[in-house]
Amino acid sequence: MSEAPKLVSVVIDNITVQVPPGTSILQAARTIGGEVAPPAMCYYTKLKGSGGKCRTCLVEVSKGSNADPRPMPKLVASCRTNVMDGMEVKNITSARVTDARNGVVEFLLLNHPLDCPICDQAGECHLQDLSYEHGKEGTRYEFHRRTFDKHDLGPYIQLHMTRCILCYRCVFVADQITNKRVHGVLSRGDHSEIATYIEKSLDNDFIGNVIDVCPVGALTDRTFRFKNRVWFTKPVDAHRDCPKCSGKVTLWERGKEVLRVTARKDQWGEVEEWICNDCRFEKKHIDDWVIEGPTKINRHSVISQGHYVGVVKPKETFSAVHDGSKPKLLMNIHSVSEVNRPEIDLSAIPGPATSDVFNETPKKS
């Protein structure tokens, strides 16, 4: 009979929390939540061994523990440092941390291209949020940014190596979720790149999860490529009976079209349950799914724009005062508009739409 482990108390930004020993500072800070939790670009709770690479979660430890109260001399990566009893941590209350984090963000953005207007990750990109919070407007980098050719990893996943920040999350997914890994990081330093060994396609059932774990737009869904912007689609929780995975997903809808399927994410942007490739890429029809209800989106996110909650519509009085006749429709926008034509089913196209799709003469029905 083992006793429940004794909790240790940590003070993070003058807030005391009790956590079990062996918890990382980052996880302890996440139990407080809000701004106290340091941002993390490479650490992922569900992936063993992740973290310690991006240095965005740096914090200052002003008191090591009750036993050894000396402060740690350097800022430490909170995702890889475990708490000690009586530890005192400073995150947003420390000017050193803020300054270091600004520097880290500047480094992360050295080689990151400014193609957010094109990138499908825009709107749910962690690097975008981070640089919005900490980044400077300009860059001091004077050299050419490192560039790579984009290539397709299999029929479903597209790799934009130029956007990669080398967080290794996708490598850990391939290592731990799928049973065989065929991609990894090649070369060193500035030349490092995520690449499949001799461009081998990744044909594992769960490889689609690398798209969800990617904090930037380096790995994106080819079936959603350029179909719409994230904030114009409506996220809905849905599930289906899947023999391979839990089948619990978020559908990103536009009207009745399912443009994208992703796993459900928690408040830290981490996947709740991994989903299989069938659910992610093949089931793009509304009838495949049982809808549970709209996904809760943080109201500060751009995705929640235009999603009005608790709207009270005024009662339509026209037909009551006009002997039950309906108001005359002066113009149906769909008879004029060229956008969102019903005969173009974007969700049915396997890759990105091109001019062929839009310039096709409408079928006579």
Next chain:
Amino acid sequence: MQALTNRAKQVDAEPLSFWERLYLPGIAKGMLITLKHIFKKKATINYPEQKRPFSSVFRGLHVLNRDEEGRERCTACGLCAVACPAEAITMEGAERKKDELHLYREEKYAARYEINMLRCIFCGLCEEACPKDAIYLTETFAPANYTRSSFIYGKPDLLIPDPVAQPEDFERAKGKLEEHKANQRAKKTD
């Protein structure tokens, strides 16, 4: 109630005096004011023969811009649509093919782009939101029309003429056609 300005006058409900009942002095006073206006500067002009210059910050009809090589700048990033308070802008993006490099600046472009001018309030937020310098509000206003359907402006209505393929149309749109022609003639004679 306290008046907002000190120009409010109490209504005088006193019966008119003999002098006021005569009526003629009142007419004379009124006519004097009317005649004075004949010699004043007119507040109106004879539009369309005469036109007033626009203010430099005037926000009129939108254009979709091209770069110097005539490629479309818009990448269908959707920022104008998300900034639009009237929800007048809609678009659909597409991927640029290999043989379309001369048409579009970036790998993604707006295959369809529509502004509903019935909804548009000409606030200029789309122009401010655009990261690619693709949309601008010009110094013209939307022409009047009899049908509602003619106010749905698509890409053919919005795109500026191609400065490479249609240089004359481009100069005409800028209002510098004569200048351009003179330059061309000067070049030929050189």
